[in-house]
Amino acid sequence: MKIRLRELSHFDKEAAETLIQKDHGLHPDDKYLKPGRIPHIWCPGCGLGVVLTTFIEAVRRNRIPIDMCSVVSGIGCTGRVAGYLDMDTYHTTHGRAIPFATGLALANPQMSVTVFSGDGDLFAIGGNHLIHAARRNVNLKVICVNNFNFGMTGGQVAPTTPLEAKTSTTPTGNAEPGFNLPYLAHAAGAVYVARWTTFHPRQLAHSISQALNKKGFTFVEAIAPCPTGYGRPNKLGSGLEEMRFYRDMTEVRNGADPKLAEIRLREKFIVGTFHDTDRPDFLENYDRNVVSRVKSKQKGKEKGKAA
Amino acid sequence: MADRDVLTGEHFIHGDAACAEGALAAGCLFFAGYPITPATEVAERMARRLPEVGGVYIQMEDEIASMAAILGASWGGAKSMTATSGPGFSLMMENIGLGMMTETPCVVVNIMRGGPSTGLPTLVGQADVMQARWGSHGDYGCIALAPSSPQECFDYTIKAFNLSERYRQPVFVLGDEVVGHMTEKVVIPKREKLKIQPRILPKALRGDYLPFDSSTSMPAPMAIAGQGYHAHVTGLTHDERGYPVITADVQERNVRHIVDKIRKNADRIIEVDTVGIEDAEVVVVAYGCTSRVARQAVENLRSRNLKVGLVKLITIWPFPSGLIRSLADRVKAFVVPEINYGQIAYEVERTAGGRAEVLLMALMGGSIHTPAEIEDGVGEFL
Numbered sequence: 001m002k003i004r005l006r007e008l009s010h011f012d013k014e015a016a017e018t019l020i021q022k023d024h025g026l027h028p029d030d031k032y033l034k035p036g037r038i039p040h041i042w043c044p045g046c047g048l049g050v051v052l053t054t055f056i057e058a059v060r061r062n063r064i065p066i067d068m069c070s071v072v073s074g075i076g077c078t079g080r081v082a083g084y085l086d087m088d089t090y091h092t093t094h095g096r097a098i099p100f101a102t103g104l105a106l107a108n109p110q111m112s113v114t115v116f117s118g119d120g121d122l123f124a125i126g127g128n129h130l131i132h133a134a135r136r137n138v139n140l141k142v143i144c145v146n147n148f149n150f151g152m153t154g155g156q157v158a159p160t161t162p163l164e165a166k167t168s169t170t171p172t173g174n175a176e177p178g179f180n181l182p183y184l185a186h187a188a189g190a191v192y193v194a195r196w197t198t199f200h201p202r203q204l205a206h207s208i209s210q211a212l213n214k215k216g217f218t219f220v221e222a223i224a225p226c227p228t229g230y231g232r233p234n235k236l237g238s239g240l241e242e243m244r245f246y247r248d249m250t251e252v253r254n255g256a257d258p259k260l261a262e263i264r265l266r267e268k269f270i271v272g273t274f275h276d277t278d279r280p281d282f283l284e285n286y287d288r289n290v291v292s293r294v295k296s297k298q299k300g301k302e303k304g305k306a307a
Numbered sequence: 308m309a310d311r312d313v314l315t316g317e318h319f320i321h322g323d324a325a326c327a328e329g330a331l332a333a334g335c336l337f338f339a340g341y342p343i344t345p346a347t348e349v350a351e352r353m354a355r356r357l358p359e360v361g362g363v364y365i366q367m368e369d370e371i372a373s374m375a376a377i378l379g380a381s382w383g384g385a386k387s388m389t390a391t392s393g394p395g396f397s398l399m400m401e402n403i404g405l406g407m408m409t410e411t412p413c414v415v416v417n418i419m420r421g422g423p424s425t426g427l428p429t430l431v432g433q434a435d436v437m438q439a440r441w442g443s444h445g446d447y448g449c450i451a452l453a454p455s456s457p458q459e460c461f462d463y464t465i466k467a468f469n470l471s472e473r474y475r476q477p478v479f480v481l482g483d484e485v486v487g488h489m490t491e492k493v494v495i496p497k498r499e500k501l502k503i504q505p506r507i508l509p510k511a512l513r514g515d516y517l518p519f520d521s522s523t524s525m526p527a528p529m530a531i532a533g534q535g536y537h538a539h540v541t542g543l544t545h546d547e548r549g550y551p552v553i554t555a556d557v558q559e560r561n562v563r564h565i566v567d568k569i570r571k572n573a574d575r576i577i578e579v580d581t582v583g584i585e586d587a588e589v590v591v592v593a594y595g596c597t598s599r600v601a602r603q604a605v606e607n608l609r610s611r612n613l614k615v616g617l618v619k620l621i622t623i624w625p626f627p628s629g630l631i632r633s634l635a636d637r638v639k640a641f642v643v644p645e646i647n648y649g650q651i652a653y654e655v656e657r658t659a660g661g662r663a664e665v666l667l668m669a670l671m672g673g674s675i676h677t678p679a680e681i682e683d684g685v686g687e688f689l
């Protein structure tokens with residue numbers, strides 16, 4: 001067959017470069033942000049900016065060489081985080097950030113691999129991957145931004161939406177209870193489990209920094225306001241008012257049993273670093289139980305041959 | 308230890324094991340998979356062999372995760388592979404699309420069994436041919452190779468790795484249960500006799516480098532993690548820098564690039580093996596295990612001085628349209644035996660364009676054709 005195509009517009013590298021460099025460097029965090037990617041797509045009052053800033057702060061504090069930093073995201077509002085950071089960044093398919101990051105971390109163990117994704121991405125479509133990566137203790141730093149709903153698609157119910165909360169697909173109230181994320185991550189085997197809200201940026205940066213220093217699967221939940229998708233139907237007000245809500249309704253309890261971290265609609269809930277332990281990560285176990293045994297077996301064979 | 312990746316010598320192994328050995332010889336250092344009949348033996352071989360060569364084997368929670376993991380490993384800098392069969396291949400389609408969109412080299416072996424759904428787990432099928440071509444949503448170019456013996460499992464898996472590196476995309480090895488479970492002699496040549504395409508890495512400075520350059524019909528070099536290029540890799544429609552740009556103009560460039568890099572290089576990629584097509588009046592077009600039977604049938608007929616030829620597809624995709632089109636002008640008919648209810652037969656019919664007849668000899672799966680059946684089919688036109 002003959003094919004007729006529209007005339008192609010060509011990529012103008014110089015024009016693109018000029019445009020993106022125009023305002024780049026005005027903000028002190030710009031060296032961590034890809035030139036030309038700001039302004040971001042997030043709504044006014046959204047908590048994602050705070051979480052992004054605390055992550056940058058943690059990277060800076062830990063002095064991780066930026067070339068050795070990578071961020072893997074799934075799909076959704078939080079999925080867009082990867083695209084703003086000036087490092088090796090991967091925006092994958094919905095729910096699959098963790099298995100993609102698993103491959104990256106195992107193929108290139110020198111890289112610091114952070115998975116930055118939302119509650120829907122990590123616990124609905126990606127729930128199975130999360131528990132298995134935690135069980136294997138793959139060296140991944142998971143930051144889960146929890147806004148209690150699917151924001152990108154317009155505020156549908158998520159596996160974290162509390163019982164009775166309203167969303168666009170639970171207009172009369174949610175019939176299901178939400179997951180207790182720290183409890184789930186802990187049960188699955190995470191070596192570090194913390195939860196903060198965007199009202200706690202210092203604690204959040206501290207926790208992310210601690211997680212980045214650990215080897216193995218770490219889990220930090222960052223509860224973030226979503227005035228557009230979750231705040232409005234549940235009458236939590238603006239982003240600022242939702243922050244005030246988190247100030248009033250949270251209790252810091254470091255070291256608490258994550259079983260107590262359940263979240264119910266309009267009730268107080270706990271935040272803090274719940275769990276911090278050490279156990280061999282996937283590659284350490286693989287080296288010890290697979291590679292070294294194969295090597296000694298091989299040596300034995302070679303000796304046998306020589307004899 | 309150092310030489311364990313290329314096991315030079317003569318081996319008596321099955322097709323699945325030969326796929327694994329081909330991968331290792333090609334430099335594969337990462338395998339993620341999930342057990343599935345009849346491809347499990349690929350994973351088992353890789354689990355045993357990868358730690359010998361400094362690679363990593365991981366059994367994931369499902370095929371979705373396996374496909375995602377080999378993409379991640381590829382960006383981590385390792386040549387990577389997974390192996391599956393129909394049901395797993397269906398699950399992989401999502402991240403195969405991500406691999407196509409993000410131009411990520413890797414190899415997916417599909418040892419085909421009878422479908423649809425759970426179908427015939429232990430018996431042969433060839434019905435994933437169109438799924439390989441069109442299975443993930445959206446437009447992309449496709450390369451798929453079809454081995455018909457354990458030796459070809461070894462050889463074509465190396466070819467698949469080379470093509471995936473050259474064209475920067477997932478490449479399929481479409482084996483079938485008969486070939487995967489068939490045990491035959493496999494000759495692994497000396498390392499220096501093997502042609503291996505290494506990863507093509509960027510040399511340009513970061514400011515001059517475009518990770519998704521679409522200005523030529525070849526892909527840009529690939530900036531793997533940790534090299535300081537800070538590429539953004541996204542499944543969203545993206546510009547040459549990798550930045551997501553949701554416009555019709557950028558979609559036009561992005562999609563045309565990932566389709567055209569195969570379409571415009573098709574003549575360089577396509578490989579066929581032929582018997583007697585110069586004087587043939589009837590040509591059998593076959594692939595995989597079916598091509599072995601077809602070859603026997605064609606030889607039997609030719610020994611009786613009948614003008615019959617064989618086109619054995621080495622690359623199923625891209626399909627050798629030019630060859631079939633030129634044959635259509637001078638042959639009476641094409642006979643297409645395949646273990647499905649018509650997939651490549653449609654491609655033959657389409658390219659023949661009504662100038663030659665096409666006979667589909669379809670089996671639904673679970674058994675292979677006999678030479679006599681194919682001879683009988685050819686006989687209809689002689």
